[in-house]
Amino acid sequence: MTTWQNHWMLRGAVFVISRLMPIWIVLCAAAAFQFHSIFTPLGAVVGPGIGCVMFFMGITLDLARLKMLLKKPLTVVLGSAGKWVFAPVTGVTTAVIFCGLHTAIGSGIVMAGIVPSGTSANLNSLIGGGDVAYSVTMSAVDTLVGPFLTPLIAKLCIGTGVHLAYLPFVWKMVRLVFLPLLSGIALQSFIPTTRTYLTPFTPLLSAFALYGIVLGIVSGAFHVLSLNSDIIPLVALAVLLQVGVQMVIGYLYGRLLRVDDRSCRSLVFEVGICNSALAAVLAQDVFGSMAAVAAIANMVCNLTMGSMVAALMKGNLRIGKGRKRKERPQILSNGKEVRYGESLRK
Template sequence: MLPESKPSLPASGAEERNARIAVTLFPLLILAGGAIALASPSSFTGLAPWISPLLGVIMFGMGLTLTPPDFAIIAKRPVPVVIGVVAQYAVMPFLGWLIAAALGLPPALAAGVILVGCCPGGTASNVVSYLAKGDVALSVAMTTVSTLIAPLLTPVLALWLAGQYMPVDAGAMAWSIAQIVLFPVLFGLVIRRFAPGLVTKALPALPWISVLAITLVVTAVVAGSAKAIFAAGLLVLAAVVLHNGLGYALGYGAARLFRLPVPSRRTTAIEVGMQNSGLAAGLASQYLTPEAALPGAIFSVWHNISGAVLAAYWRRRGAQAERTGEPAPVAVTE
């Protein structure tokens, strides 16, 4: 998450540079980690037991960045938050199911694609929303709500849709999600409440800790799925690109249907299209098969690349509007 970024305030030059560096290095580091794991998978198979703890570190960092205003927006502007969260859990799971059926994916890969769709919004979505000149406060609220309800919705949806391809232990999965996602976020909130000074000092390092943790998760999953990647990598890449791209389009369309302003449309598109695919990969490794973790690993790489490209495109459109004297993004018709 992007700590302390408020859309109503202009970004400083240093803040802008840091955000650009983060969003540029993130996919590059993940690509590097995946490539190294593919080149020498045996060197990184020992990372597998660390996938869940690393995901817990990422969620703990998310909890540390949350503040009371992040929750207040849920009460002040419930409609856009509900639209985004409903789109998240309605669009992406069924989209994954449709793509798996349309491409005729093998059962393990189909279950993995669907599981990616059943997970909450991606932790990098807030940075991408910021760079895209979206509504950052709304992005944080959507990510928070979708993450907190994940222990309930993710296993239920996975059982319903992915369970058509492989057995899914929804009860055990729900408990794992609570341990990996819910408890660390709540613990981070508690630390933020009772040690704000300490947390403030740590905030600048949190995005980089998350980047490192996600890179290690992807490296571990890719190392464990190396054979599957060489056997079916292009097919899974096609599924991931479709899943991610259609998620952006349908998320934007849902927000536009309800006449949300353009920054909110951009945020909704990003929140729906970007998934917590690291969580999906970890759950697939634990409850399905190493091959089922492959879509999550590839999605982790791809959605950060596509998100950075989409943010750059929307940011350029905003800059062009300012140069030509067109209305601000909130009034731009896209």
């Protein structure tokens, strides 16, 4: 296991396939549009792909650290609550400004702000020197409450203009998110070695699942995109503003809560990056392909902006402002302690 974990081939594969995710997302979207007839069958695996990502998250979740944080849950609850307040408000505001709330595009933009935080938020928190355990714990709370809050907020915000069956929506969230996550947690609880052996490979498996989701959704939306190609630049601008504003609000919210700098960095990605892949699946099923395109555009944007912001934060760790900072070590999923910003230098 240790050999595999530190093997140069695995590290190289993780870097190429997972760390370069924004590039691959764009390439997958372009390929799905250009060769849509080839990738259309992948539309059938979009839902299972989301379930796989949630399952892998459940397997790799640090349960000991999760229990430790949940003993003093106020900071975690407030951080997660900020995401469920600021991201939906930003999404609704963006939709109203750019295209109208009760349109397919508007529904997709709103959906991208009312789902749990994305798993890439945890990765970017690590890269940017945030509190990884805090980030993962907030994501876990988001995922647990998401099956209930997402359909409720959708019904309140956009359900008046379209037909949205609440209970089937809740069941879809439970089936795609809650059950796979609990299955992963149960597996690592009853067979602890599962987490040990699978953790090094989960970034690759999750990345491949995500790429399959993009290929399936974009290829399925080919005809809608072709007929509405003139609106794509407007969608790109809207989601760019949406993600950027959410990230800024996340940092300011951390300052308002008076948490430390590492926690503020984690809140940037907690509020700024939502699970757009899940949003795309739900938007496509409920509001149609064009709504899913808006969520996919958000995915490309938040992955790209997230990695760029994390890289800038990493640079700030090295340069600083002439002050020496004493930071607590972060506990990674493999149990190792990593000092502030140290993981990326290895």
